Amino acid sequence: MGEAETHRRLSLDFYAQETTVVARDLLGRRLVHIFQGQRLAGLICETEAYRGSDDEASHAYRRTGRSEIMYGPAGRAYVYFIYGMHYCLNAVTEQGALPGAVLLRAILPEEGLDLMRAHRGHPPDSRLTDGPGKLCQALAIGGGHNGIDLVTDPGLFIEEGTPVPDASVLVTARIGVRGDHAARERPWRFVWQVEDR
DNA sequence: TATACGATCACCT
DNA sequence: GGTGATCGTATAC
Numbered sequence: 001m002g003e004a005e006t007h008r009r010l011s012l013d014f015y016a017q018e019t020t021v022v023a024r025d026l027l028g029r030r031l032v033h034i035f036q037g038q039r040l041a042g043l044i045c046e047t048e049a050y051r052g053s054d055d056e057a058s059h060a061y062r063r064t065g066r067s068e069i070m071y072g073p074a075g076r077a078y079v080y081f082i083y084g085m086h087y088c089l090n091a092v093t094e095q096g097a098l099p100g101a102v103l104l105r106a107i108l109p110e111e112g113l114d115l116m117r118a119h120r121g122h123p124p125d126s127r128l129t130d131g132p133g134k135l136c137q138a139l140a141i142g143g144g145h146n147g148i149d150l151v152t153d154p155g156l157f158i159e160e161g162t163p164v165p166d167a168s169v170l171v172t173a174r175i176g177v178r179g180d181h182a183a184r185e186r187p188w189r190f191v192w193q194v195e196d197r
Numbered sequence: 198t199a200t201a202c203g204a205t206c207a208c209c210t
Numbered sequence: 211g212g213t214g215a216t217c218g219t220a221t222a223c
Contacts, residue, residue, distance in 0.1 A: 048204070057204070066219065083205050084216030090204085103204055123207095133205050143218095176204050 006030070010158045012151045015074035019051035019093040019100035020188055026091070027192040028164040031107055033139040034155045040115060040139045042107030042129055043161055048174045049188040050090070051100045057174060057183035060099035069147060070099040077156060079136070079146040086133030087142050091150060091158070105132045105175070108194060115140075168193045 010029065015022060024047075032041040050058035050070075059067040059080070069078050070092055078090040078101050094100035107129045109116055116128055116138040129135040136142065141156070150157050170191040177184050 050204075059204080062220080064220065080204080081218055082203060084203090084218075086205050088204060105204085131205070137206095174204075178203090 006160055006162060008160045009151070010160060012075050015091055015093055015151070016095045017093065019049040019102060022091070022093045023047040023049035023102040023188065024169065024190050026102055026104070026158070027169060027190055029161040030110065030159040031104060031135075031139070032157055032159060033141055035112070035115065035140045038112055038115060040112035042109045042111075042135070044104055044158070045108050045192040045194055046106035047190045048103040048105060049100070050103065051094070051098075051188070053099055055183055055186070056179060056181040057177040058099070060101075067099070070101050071097065075149060075151040077145050077148040077150055079141060079143055081143055082133070087136040088132040089136055089141050089145070103132060104135060106130045107135050109138070164192050
């Protein structure tokens with residue numbers, strides 16, 4: 001795969017697929033935020049799928065003002081505020097009436113490292129972007145980005161990057177899902193075993 | 198209006 | 211292993 005392809009932006013067709021397919025195929029893709037004219041970017045290495053109105057762990061389990069975006073067109077950014085201090089970034093998925101989104105849980109920092117370190121308060125590089133709240137802080141992504149169209153926006157988007165083979169992908173239950181319901185067991189977390197790279 | 202809690206993180210023991 | 215920070219959102223009253 002050539003240079004031009006790895007930097008090509010993901011299309012609407014990509015996001016419009018079934019949510020677990022999108023979550024799996026987002027591994028190895030490059031999340032980019034152009035901040036003050038500078039590229040802050042990294043390869044996506046951990047995701048979670050939140051799919052359907054019968055997924056008890058999903059914000060879309062209840063259709064409210066906040067979750068409405070998950071019922072809308074694919075390719076939009078869904079950014080929510082949690083625990084009084086953190087933002088989390090999702091890509092909206094699916095077509096038609098089915099709500100879905102993929103939570104971006106971790107990236108491998110690639111571009112704009114110095115700015116990311118400053119945004120995060122200079123932790124060890126290994127902990128720069130290894131959580132959903134951390135990657136948003138590092139890339140300066142916040143509530144103002146909610147609803148942005150990742151397919152067309154000039155400042156926030158995802159590039160093709162490089163494919164990750166199945167042998168390097170770990171599939172588990174989702175992190176932080178509480179409650180005594182089927183959602184706890186669903187194998188909808190996808191982790192790129194980067195050491196296999 | 199009031200209350201409880203969360204798709205987290207950092208720091209502590 | 212445990213816990214406090216801190217506030218928008220959902221839901222109960």
